[in-house]
Amino acid sequence: MTATADAPAATADDGTAPDDGTGGSEPGTETFYDRFPEAARIVRATFLGAFLAFAVGTTFGIIQTLHRTGIARPFSSVDYYTFLTAHGVFLVLSFTIFFLVGVFTWALVRSLDRPLVNTRFSWAWYGLMATGMTLTGLTILAGFTSAVDVSADVLFTFYAPLQAHPLFYGGLAVFLVGTWLAGLDWWRTFLAWRREHPDERIPLQAFMVLTTTIMWYVATSALAISVLFFLLPWSLGLIETVNPTLTRTLFWFFGHPVVYFWLMPAYLLWYTVLPSIAGGRLFSDPLARVVFVLFLLLSTPVGIHHQYLDPGIAEGFKFVAMTNTMFLLLPSLLTAFTVVASVEYGARVRGGTGLFGWLRTLPWRDPAFTGMMLAGLMFAAGGFSGMVNAGMNINYLIHNTIWVTGHFHLTVGTAVALTFMAATYWLWPQITNKPIYSRQIGLAQVVLWFAGMALMSNAMHAQGLLGVPRRTAEPTYSGFEYGSAFGGYGELNLQVAIGGTILFASAVLFLSNVVLTMGNSRTDGLAETLAEPISGSEDAPLVLDNIRLWGGIAVLLVLLAYALPIVAIVQRGGLFGPGGEAYPMVLDALAILAEQAPDVLVERMPDVLGGGWAGGWP
Amino acid sequence: MHVHSYEKIWLALGLGLILLLIGSVTYGAVGPGVSMVAADQPTVDPTALDEDDRFAEPRVEQVGENEYEAYVVAFQFGFEPDPIVLPANSTVTFMVTSRDVTHGFEVVGTNANTMVIPGEVSTLTVETGGPTEYGVICNEYCGAAHHGMEGSIEVVPQEEFEESAGGSSDGDGSGGDQ
Amino acid sequence: MGTTDGEQTAAGLLEDPKSFDPKGTLALILVYFCILVTMWVYIYFVEFLGNDLIVVG
Numbered sequence: 134m135t136a137t138a139d140a141p142a143a144t145a146d147d148g149t150a151p152d153d154g155t156g157g158s159e160p161g162t163e164t165f166y167d168r169f170p171e172a173a174r175i176v177r178a179t180f181l182g183a184f185l186a187f188a189v190g191t192t193f194g195i196i197q198t199l200h201r202t203g204i205a206r207p208f209s210s211v212d213y214y215t216f217l218t219a220h221g222v223f224l225v226l227s228f229t230i231f232f233l234v235g236v237f238t239w240a241l242v243r244s245l246d247r248p249l250v251n252t253r254f255s256w257a258w259y260g261l262m263a264t265g266m267t268l269t270g271l272t273i274l275a276g277f278t279s280a281v282d283v284s285a286d287v288l289f290t291f292y293a294p295l296q297a298h299p300l301f302y303g304g305l306a307v308f309l310v311g312t313w314l315a316g317l318d319w320w321r322t323f324l325a326w327r328r329e330h331p332d333e334r335i336p337l338q339a340f341m342v343l344t345t346t347i348m349w350y351v352a353t354s355a356l357a358i359s360v361l362f363f364l365l366p367w368s369l370g371l372i373e374t375v376n377p378t379l380t381r382t383l384f385w386f387f388g389h390p391v392v393y394f395w396l397m398p399a400y401l402l403w404y405t406v407l408p409s410i411a412g413g414r415l416f417s418d419p420l421a422r423v424v425f426v427l428f429l430l431l432s433t434p435v436g437i438h439h440q441y442l443d444p445g446i447a448e449g450f451k452f453v454a455m456t457n458t459m460f461l462l463l464p465s466l467l468t469a470f471t472v473v474a475s476v477e478y479g480a481r482v483r484g485g486t487g488l489f490g491w492l493r494t495l496p497w498r499d500p501a502f503t504g505m506m507l508a509g510l511m512f513a514a515g516g517f518s519g520m521v522n523a524g525m526n527i528n529y530l531i532h533n534t535i536w537v538t539g540h541f542h543l544t545v546g547t548a549v550a551l552t553f554m555a556a557t558y559w560l561w562p563q564i565t566n567k568p569i570y571s572r573q574i575g576l577a578q579v580v581l582w583f584a585g586m587a588l589m590s591n592a593m594h595a596q597g598l599l600g601v602p603r604r605t606a607e608p609t610y611s612g613f614e615y616g617s618a619f620g621g622y623g624e625l626n627l628q629v630a631i632g633g634t635i636l637f638a639s640a641v642l643f644l645s646n647v648v649l650t651m652g653n654s655r656t657d658g659l660a661e662t663l664a665e666p667i668s669g670s671e672d673a674p675l676v677l678d679n680i681r682l683w684g685g686i687a688v689l690l691v692l693l694a695y696a697l698p699i700v701a702i703v704q705r706g707g708l709f710g711p712g713g714e715a716y717p718m719v720l721d722a723l724a725i726l727a728e729q730a731p732d733v734l735v736e737r738m739p740d741v742l743g744g745g746w747a748g749g750w751p
Numbered sequence: 752m753h754v755h756s757y758e759k760i761w762l763a764l765g766l767g768l769i770l771l772l773i774g775s776v777t778y779g780a781v782g783p784g785v786s787m788v789a790a791d792q793p794t795v796d797p798t799a800l801d802e803d804d805r806f807a808e809p810r811v812e813q814v815g816e817n818e819y820e821a822y823v824v825a826f827q828f829g830f831e832p833d834p835i836v837l838p839a840n841s842t843v844t845f846m847v848t849s850r851d852v853t854h855g856f857e858v859v860g861t862n863a864n865t866m867v868i869p870g871e872v873s874t875l876t877v878e879t880g881g882p883t884e885y886g887v888i889c890n891e892y893c894g895a896a897h898h899g900m901e902g903s904i905e906v907v908p909q910e911e912f913e914e915s916a917g918g919s920s921d922g923d924g925s926g927g928d929q
Numbered sequence: 930m931g932t933t934d935g936e937q938t939a940a941g942l943l944e945d946p947k948s949f950d951p952k953g954t955l956a957l958i959l960v961y962f963c964i965l966v967t968m969w970v971y972i973y974f975v976e977f978l979g980n981d982l983i984v985v986g
Binding site: 210211213214217286288292293294295376377378381416417419420440441442443444445446447448451455456459460462463466467470471474520523524525526527528529530532533534599600602603604605606607608610611612613615616668672673674701705706710711712713714716718 | 772779790792793796863864867885886888890895897901
């Protein structure tokens with residue numbers, strides 16, 4: 134990784150000289166746009182990509198909510214799974230990761246006070262990410278029409294032997310390579326900075342970006358293997374079969390750290406931006422570093438906790454995954470303390486008093502502040518359902534029920550998404566020099582998101598305890614009725630539908646606000662500064678900045694956690710599985726099923742009324 | 752490195768919480784004896800289930816005094832047998848496999864819940880209570896008519912079970928699939 | 930630990946930030962801790978272990 138060749142070009146691109154060695158401090162009179170116009174354009178482009186995905190993803194979200202709850206069904210139940218696949222992929226891969234690369238690019242360049250080494254390279258990774266996601270997205274959306282023989286109704290998890298069109302996997306691979314090059318871009322920029330500042334501490338934001346990038350490389354290695362060596366060749370007909378347990382395990386090797394990948398930009402914003410908005414200062418820079426190191430170490434060797442109820446994986450491996458997972462609570466618990474204390478400092482400095490009275494003096498009219506605080510509060514609630522999900526044998530109660538959907542709508546759907554929206558109100562003026570169109574609408578929007586999600590997610594958790602499954606177009610069955618606890622199935626459905634509608638209204642307000650903001654003209658005087666931590670990097674042991682060491686330990690822990698399970702899975706079922714056919718979710722099979730599915734329900738109606746049981750179907 | 756004393760208190764409580772969680776799960780495993788679905792059966796060829804004497808004819812069979820095994824096949828889009836008839840107040844081991852894609856097997860409103868992965872056999876043992884009925888659903892997306900995939904369990908008195916299942920439990924296959 | 934009795938003043942905190950004791954944070958987080966433990970005990974021992982068809986093998 135050398136960056137020498139590109140450094141001079143980058144300097145010319147951005148039209149700014151390399152900084153003079155102050156590092157990390159942002160001049161109060163300049164916005165990011167003023168100081169790094171080239172990087173600001175990249176951040177703006179990534180945010181727009183994220184918002185486009187958000188617009189489509191949330192529109193599909195409301196369609197699903199109303200369909201599932203039976204309020205309105207303008208589309209068939211077969212199309213539901215196309216919507217569901219798109220909702221998952223667009224929101225958790227496209228929206229989150231495009232926003233992430235924007236936040237990370239901003240944070241790295243800002244904290245190093247140095248332009249990216251080569252802006253053309255940056256546009257290249259952006260182009261790869263956009264191309265890959267467009268391919269995957271169009272392949273999914275093609276599932277709505279039988280005019281083309283392309284589709285990918287395999288959901289976000291694409292468990293084999295359900296098989297998508299090769300373009301689905303191919304697009305994912307291209308997208309993934311784009312994210313890898315983005316990470317490379319940040320590392321090259323950092324190494325260039327390091328040569329210019331050999332003796333300085335890594336600025337906190339840059340440290341967060343760099344450790345998270347290493348985590349991403351570790352995590353995505355398994356997804357790359359799964360897609361490139363198994364699923365893509367299999368979808369092209371080059372290999373006959375795959376081992377469903379193996380590709381599933383490789384997916385979850387990636388599938389758990391990816392949730393922290395979504396979360397880390399939110400943490401970065403909570404640690405480095407939120408305290409300043411509150412008029413406070415980060416309580417402890419060293420603990421923030423410790424937290425990011427812990428995530429690097431512990432995010433990956435836990436993925437088997439998504440497979441507690443899988444056959445073919447020994448109980449011992451599951452127990453190891455559980456203990457690792459439980460220790461992953463620590464960095465989040467520490468974050469809760471550090472971030473709240475940083476905000477409390479702001480309140481006390483503003484004159485806040487009392488054990489809880491200081492909360493009143495906080496800037497609740499600021500949509501960026503209120504949005505992030507409410508996002509953090511929802512994350513605390515999500516922490517509870519996450520503990521339950523992590524608790525091995527209690528998965529018999531909630532596994533694959535809509536409890537799990539309720540959980541991740543608190544975490545990625547609120548802690549992450551609401552923080553991103555709130556941060557937009559603060560960050561967008563910095564990267565464009567345009568003031569937000571309406572901060573009042575912004576405030577209403579973040580509060581609505583919180584209220585809508587509180588209603589929807591709570592009802593989902595309760596339905597999960599009744600045994601209502603996730604990932605289904607029609608959770609009402611002919612042969613039984615759900616229990617009546619927590620208000621009963623029907624009433625909870627109503628709460629889900631109302632909550633989902635409020636969320637959609639909030640999404641519309643957010644997107645309208647962004648679009649109207651883009652129509653504003655550029656202006657001066659929008660620059661914001663970030664306060665220095667109370668306990669700064671000088672208090673942090675130097676070893677924390679040894680990212681090579683932490684990366685090495687992370688790889689070692691992953692090997693310890695995964696080598697034996699993967700060897701056991703391959704020994705049991707073979708590298709390419711114990712046989713079985715592929716089930717392409719493509720071609721006319723879907724159209725045929727689309728015609729059949731309603732008939733099945735009609736056939737079953739007499740059974741519902743008569744209380745009897747139908748024979749097997751088909 | 753300086754850590755504020757309040758944050759040390761919180762860290763200690765956090766560690767205590769983690770121990771409580773791991774402790775509860777361990778108690779569940781050794782006290783009430785909750786056991787995980789695991790790798791206790793060899794793999795099977797999902798395309799050749801008719802050559803496996805358990806799954807060629809999905810059924811409930813007596814294997815010991817008051818002990819039964821229920822061989823269940825999940826497929827797009829249903830379960831076999833349906834209904835699964837079980838005797839009351841007995842120990843039943845479900846062995847569930849799939850002949851096509853990945854499914855779920857969830858006895859609604861209970862703890863009996865497992866993934867069903869082609870090539871693997873999920874086993875879970877439960878104690879039935881008095882006569883009752885349960886719904887069984889697939890809780891993993893398995894294709895276009897996933898939402899139509901359901902089955903049922905009927906827990907019937909011992910005498911009734913012996914009358915109705917007398918033919919199939921001695922293996923002549925008359926109670927199997929059609 | 931800074932001042933142990935009475936409120937820390939805004940001016941004092943600006944002058945010596947390291948004397949800040951986040952007692953409001955500690956109070957909030959203790960409330961959170963109690964909620965977590967109570968809800969865990971309820972869901973594990975009542976909802977889960979009290980449910981039908983405990984999987985014992």
